[in-house]
Amino acid sequence: MSTNRSSYLNRRKVIRGILTITAFGVTSKLWTGCTPTAQQNPTNSPNSTGTNSPGGTTKPIVMGFIYVGPKDDFGYNQAHAEGKEGVAKIAGVKTVEEANVPETIAVQETMRNMINQDGVNILFPTSFGYFDPHIIKVAQEYPEVQFLHCGGLYEEGKHPKNIGSYFGYIDEAQYIAGIIAAHTSKTGKLGFVAAKPIPQLLRNVNSFTLGARTIKPNITTQVIFTGDWSLPVKEAEATNSMIDQGVDVITCHVDSPKVIMETAEKRGIFCSGYHTNQAKLAPKGYLTGAEWDWTSVYSKYAQMISEEKTLMNGGILHVVRGGLKEGFCKLSNYGPAVSEAAKKDAEATKAKFMDGSMVIYKGELKDNTGKVILPAGKEYKQQDIELEKMNWLVEGVTGSITS
Amino acid sequence: MATETIGWWGVPLAIIAGTIRGSAPFLFVSLGECLTEKSGKINLGLEGTLLLGAMSAYATSYLTGSPWLGVLMAGVAGMFLGLIHAFLVQQPKVNDIAVGIAMIIFGSGIAFFFGKPFIQPVAPRLPAIELGNWSDIPSVKAALQISPLFILGLAIAPLMQWFFRSTRWGLFIRAVGDSPEAAKAMGISVNKVRMLAIIAGSFLAGIGGAYLSLYYPGSWTERISSGQGLMAVALVIFARWNPVQCLYASLLFGGSQAIGPALQSVGVTGYYYLFNASPYILTLLIMIITCSPKRTLSGVPGALTTQN
Known part of the structure; x- marks a missing residue:
């Protein structure tokens, strides 16, 4: 390409350019360095004592x-x-x-x-x-x-x-969300879009299912693992697949539930939020949600x-x-589809959590392969360290954690 | 399995539905990249273009209330990035792959920067064409909702094939891509043709972004593309720089996204990482079967990855 020889930069131009950029960089750096101190002098410097703490x-x-x-x-x-x-x-x-x-x-x-x-x-x-x-x-x-x-x-x-x-212990809020989901579901199938099988997530799946099964003992939760924390297309696919299989209430544990809530709303089923309040995304189908506080x-x-x-x-x-009692988590406000009976049961359970008498994991508890996790008469309190090593899914969950 | 649900039929249905829903972004980006690479330059930056397209489509749709205007804006935003890329790669001694990587970062950077205020609001989406009304099963109905954009993509693929093979402009692009010297001898401006090919390719990739944010999954988040732009660039090589094969490859990848979730939803619960990796395994297999030690890749534009 010898035709555009003239467009090559010569050395002098390059050096001049580098110097200009450096000079600009240095001045602009100083400039930004100064601004915050000028604006927020009283609090920004660690040595200043004029705060109203x-x-x-x-x-x-x-x-x-x-x-x-x-x-x-x-x-x-x-x-x-x-x-x-x-x-x-x-x-x-x-x-x-x-x-x-x-x-x-x-x-x-x-x-x-x-x-x-x-x-x-x-x-x-x-x-x-x-x-x-x-x-x-x-x-x-x-x-x-x-x-x-x-x-x-x-x-x-x-x-x-x-x-x-x-x-x-946000699974306490998921437990109550499970109660509401069971009240609302007509098909008896709940769906859970999950990212990876880590103990905290499995605990949410299990508590959600146990909550639901207190209302309808035969209800099942279908869990789908997408494999990572943020995969919008896979999450939407998982939601659609479960709806095709008759799931009519869906919740999740992924980094951003936005796509799942919107897909559920588009397909006309109910959903239960996670992390924050997503009622805005699904004004018709949003039941409640487990939120951090x-x-x-x-x-x-x-x-x-x-x-x-x-x-x-x-x-x-x-x-x-x-958990709920200590103010670590809370429930979203109930959506329009939540029945009075569901609200009553949910509030009753919430009250039990608030006075500390509620135990989610108590015997006899079986996992979904039929193995007994907890014999009758025994229980794991919320603070129990065993629950933080969870590697099983309770009876009623369809899914498996083996990758 | 309850009788009223579709059970195992859900797997093929989900794959078909996933193909219809999920392959359009792959399709648009790979067609755009095909056009660009036919002219002898690589535009790796289409991942960034996809994100910027998704953002501008969502933002425009939210601000004006018209999703179709959003689609157009996505294309225009793509052209803007394409213009920068085209200008940069035609400077002497500039490597197009390095520029492409810079453009990924630049494109996603400005998409995130301008996209901040649009994560929360809900924008109007593109309408779908309902082809499943003959069926009483709601899941079939839902599977057969087809976006007009997807149909547009289906039409563009053979059209582009015809364009390359039978038109004067198609010949120009192929000439520039295969042998810039010969093209110059023909009296074609290599720079101009490449400029136009890159810009047009980026326009298509921008439309792919609009599909992501306005149709499926249908929202703007910073993770929306999850690498689909880069995958689509790779698809072009897989498809041997042939637009119709780009279409098949996109359908394959779009459909395979649904395999993992669909199998889990019918109760095949193990090995989901393996099922999620199935498109890549399939790609490797096809590459191994079709490769030959006796010849180089067929269809590769001659000037690709060379310095002129």
Whole structure:
């Protein structure tokens, strides 16, 4: 191609171009570096003391939230982002956030940036996969910063003292959603679109089914594993296949239930949400949903920290868990298709959860291959560690966890 | 299995329905890529184009209330990315694969940036043509809802085949793709033809994006494409740069997306990772069966992956 010889850049032009870009880069970097300090001087600098934090502490509470995906996906990340919005309203608490941070070394950089530049002293890296090795590594570097991880992986003695973990028993809400689903279903077949067979997810499937079977003992739940947390086309296919097989209430455990709810609504069946409130996506068919209530959890943390309690001085427990009673999760408002009888049963069960007398897993309990999981008379309370190793599906679930 | 449901018939039905529902994005992107590659350049950036198309279609449909305007906008947005790609790859000493990777990141980046406010609202979708009204079974009815866009794609494939084989412009594109020197000797502007081929290809890929966000699965999220754009680029090689074979390959991949879920829904519960991987296994098998040590890939445009 010798014809357009003239369009080659000569060396001088290249050097001039690089210098210009560098100069522009440097100035614009300085420029952005200055703006936030000018705007938010009182709270941004960790040394300033002029904050109105409760309890008269001198150090402002700066919380950093990190999400693995987009924060408005009608799912897991949105639930956390709503929690962050809720806690940001509390006086004396400043929050920063970053979305779409992959579970790689990138999250370590994000954590360091938040600590060094924004003066964050409490970090909430919300994705399960952030924990090992990323949080552990950064926590060792910054022993004065507290790391609270959503997922319950902390082990006493093994991990640094400035790490804590929190997680909710959202299967309690799924249990009640199962009751409502059973009341609403006409075909006696419920559907569950699942991502991967991990214990937390299986627990949701099992609780949903057990809840449903208290109303109709012969009802079944069809579970379909898509294989990953966010596969919109496969999720839609799974929903359609189950509807073709006669399923008429569908729920799920994937990162973003948006596509599933919309597909169910399009095909005219009922659906039950997960993570956040998806009523807007399915105004006719939305029954209820198991939602996280991170606002209440994060507010409690903010309260404890403003009282100068920390993970390091033992004021904050390293492992915090809870269900409906502790305000970790809640139910979406009932949709128009929920009958009065269903509401009554659901409220009665909810009341039992609230006073702590409810036990979901009690004998005699069989898995779906007929093996006895729990003999009659025995029970697993919600806090039981056995439930966190769940690798079985209860009787009534159609599906298998062997990949 | 209850009597009122369709039981095992659900598997072939789901595969057919999945083919009808899920293959259009593959089809549009692979046809676009086929057109581009016939002119001798690769546009790997169609994954980004697909996402930007999906976003702009959804946004336009939401803001104007007209999904068809959204489809058009998706095409225009695709052309915009195509224009950038076409300009860049024709600079001297620029590698089209590297530019393509940059365009994936750029396209998805601007799609995410402008798409933020449109994740929450619900936009009007494309209507479907109901072909299943003869049946009383609701699942058959649902399976036979066909999007007009899919029919458009079905029509474009043979049309493009004819275009390449029998028209003057098709000859220009093939000449530019096979032997730029010969094309130049014919008096064709290589740059102009490639520019147009890349832009037209990106237009088609943008339409594929519109199908994703406005028809099936029918919503805008940042994970909507889940790699389908890249898969479709690979499909073109699999289809030996032949538009009609692109159609068959797209149907195969669209249908196979449904296999895993459909088998699980009738009670085949194990090995779902294996079933989900079935299209790739099938691709490998076909590649192995059709390959030969004695000749190179047939149909490959001569100037592809060369520097001119």
